[in-house]
Amino acid sequence: MAERIQQTDNILLDVKGLKKYFPIQKGLFRRVAGYVKAVDNISFFVREGETLGLVGESGCGKTTASRTIIRLYEPTAGDIHFKTTLFSSDGKPQMVDLRELDKAQMKAIRREMSMIFQDPVGSLNPRMSVFDIISEPLVIHDQATGAEETVVQLLERVGLRPEHMRRYPHEFSGGQRQRIGIARALALHPRLIFCDEPVSALDVSIQAQTLNLLQDLQADFDLAYVFVAHDLSVVQHISDRVAVMYVGKIAEMAGSDVLYNNPLHPYTEALMSAVPKPDPKYESKRIIMPGDVADPSNPPPGCYFHPRCRYAQDICSQKEPEFRELEPDHFVSCHRAEELQLSGV
Numbered sequence: 001m002a003e004r005i006q007q008t009d010n011i012l013l014d015v016k017g018l019k020k021y022f023p024i025q026k027g028l029f030r031r032v033a034g035y036v037k038a039v040d041n042i043s044f045f046v047r048e049g050e051t052l053g054l055v056g057e058s059g060c061g062k063t064t065a066s067r068t069i070i071r072l073y074e075p076t077a078g079d080i081h082f083k084t085t086l087f088s089s090d091g092k093p094q095m096v097d098l099r100e101l102d103k104a105q106m107k108a109i110r111r112e113m114s115m116i117f118q119d120p121v122g123s124l125n126p127r128m129s130v131f132d133i134i135s136e137p138l139v140i141h142d143q144a145t146g147a148e149e150t151v152v153q154l155l156e157r158v159g160l161r162p163e164h165m166r167r168y169p170h171e172f173s174g175g176q177r178q179r180i181g182i183a184r185a186l187a188l189h190p191r192l193i194f195c196d197e198p199v200s201a202l203d204v205s206i207q208a209q210t211l212n213l214l215q216d217l218q219a220d221f222d223l224a225y226v227f228v229a230h231d232l233s234v235v236q237h238i239s240d241r242v243a244v245m246y247v248g249k250i251a252e253m254a255g256s257d258v259l260y261n262n263p264l265h266p267y268t269e270a271l272m273s274a275v276p277k278p279d280p281k282y283e284s285k286r287i288i289m290p291g292d293v294a295d296p297s298n299p300p301p302g303c304y305f306h307p308r309c310r311y312a313q314d315i316c317s318q319k320e321p322e323f324r325e326l327e328p329d330h331f332v333s334c335h336r337a338e339e340l341q342l343s344g345v
Contacts, residue, residue, distance in 0.1 A: 011083065012192055012224050013046040013069070014095065018078035020061075020068045024297060036297045038064040040248035041078070043323060046192065048083075051218065051225040053239030053256070055232060055271070057293060061248040062228045063118070066194040069226075070113055071106055075099060082192075084112055111141055114190040118197040120177035124169040130155070130180055131165035137187040154183040157220075158213060175206035179213070186217065195227045199234060211238055232275045236260055236345075241329075244268050247294045247304045250323060254330040261344040264332040266309045269342040285343075303335065311336055 021035040039061045046052045054062045067073045069080055080098040086108050088094050101109060114137075117123035124133055134154055135147040152162045158179040169177055178198060185193055195214065199207040215238060217223060229235050235242055236256055243253040244267065252265040263269045270287040289308040294300055300307055306316035315335050323333040334340075 010048045011045050012048045013083075013226075014079075014081040015045065015069060016043045016079040016081075018042050018065065018068060018080065019076040020064055020073055021076045034297055037248050037299065038296060039068060040296070040299075042245070042248070042250045044243050044250060044253055046224050046226060048191070049218070049222050049224055050240040051227050051238055053235035053242040054226060054228045054245060055230060055235045055242060056245035058230060059293065059296075060245040061296070062230075062245055063196050065245075066115070066196055066226060066228055069098070070110070070115060070194060071098060072115075082109065082113070084109065086112070107141070111188045112191045113194070114185040114188065114192075115194040115196060116178075116181050116185045116198045118200060120174050120181055120201060121169070123181055124177060126169055128168070129165065130160075130167055130169070133169070133180060134165070134184045134187055137184065141188060143188070150187065151183075154186055157186070157217070158183045175202055175210065178202060178210055182210075182213065182217070186221065189221065190223070192224045192226070195225050197229050198227075200229065200231065207234065214238065232260075232271060236275075244271065247299060248296050249304060249333065250331075251305065251334070252330075252332045254327075258327075258330055259344075263342050263344050264326060264330065264337045264340070265305075265334045266311050266340070266342065267305050269344070272345050273343070275345050303333075311340055 018039055019041055020039040021037050023032045024034040024036060025031065026033040042065060044052065054065065056062055064073065068075050081095040082098055083093045083095050085091055085093050087096060098109065131151050134151045135144065138144045138147050138150065151165050155162055155164055160176065160179055172180065199210050202210060211234065218225060227235065227238055239256045241254065242256050242259045244251045244265065246267050252259065252263065252268045259268065260272060263272055270289050273285060273287040291308045294304050294307065302317040302319055303321050306312040309316065321333045321335045323331060325331050326337055
């Protein structure tokens with residue numbers, strides 16, 4: 001498990017050994033025949049005001065991890081500590097374990113944790129006006145006084161006009177709908193926002209505008225982001241640090257520049273080889289991984305990546321690697337990380 005490093009005083013979210021297993025039920029009596037290990041013992045932390053990119057192939061557990069942390073899914077195991085002043089008698093921030101909070105306490109915490117969803121169409125109620133959508137968090141948390149003024153300010157801050165609040169989601173483009181979702185996420189002035197692939201459904205030009213907007217909002221409101229994506233170029237652009245996931249586990253985590261230039265895990269190296277290069281004369285040396293992604297309901301023994309790894313040895317199939325800090329602020333889960341010389345972007 002990852003050891004906590006320096007600057008622990010500014011850690012906002014600290015996740016240790018998080019697991020989320022979904023039962024596989026079969027037969028007439030719906031007996032549990034196994035589990036899908038969607039998130040399988042991951043540990044990471046997010047500092048105040050930074051962006052942690054969570055990247056990996058589709059189905060690797062990125063979204064499930066985010067929803068489990070915010071307790072849209074109940075965790076199977078692990079600790080989720082979040083820094084807040086809500087339950088402090090002296091007004092000083094303290095780390096609280098989200099798994100120990102009751103329903104009322106968790107509702108209070110959600111004023112400080114929010115989410116931007118991937119689908120800008122499905123995440124907005126088509127029967128509610130923009131005003132109702134953005135003001136709904138204020139109503140739920142008994143802060144509806146002056147809601148119209150707040151909604152106007154939020155709409156203007158995300159690049160929409162005040163008169164838009166009387167319209168409905170179907171009257172907007174995809175990029176505008178996502179801006180509405182961003183405004184809703186900001187309604188309660190959270191400290192941490194989970195961005196669940198917020199630009200994957202948008203055109204490339206709109207992606208850039210949305211990313212720039214998110215970065216401006218982060219500076220203005222002192223936000224921390226957990227940015228979930230599978231587009232490596234997008235993640236590099238917006239993230240301070242990046243965690244690479246594979247089949248429910250974190251393979252590697254480091255600063256963005258360090259990870260992209262000096263990967264220590266073979267899976268990270270393979271992902272980096274797929275990043276498009278801006279030089280048309282550059283001959284791509286893409287690493288083709290054999291086989292298929294491991295089944296999270298029946299993962300291989302040892303390192304989950306070893307059936308596809310070109311550097312695998314006997315130990316890789318026999319013993320699960322430890323997730324450890326190999327260099328300052330650079331964590332990796334690989335038996336051979338010290339001896340391999342891998343290529344970055």
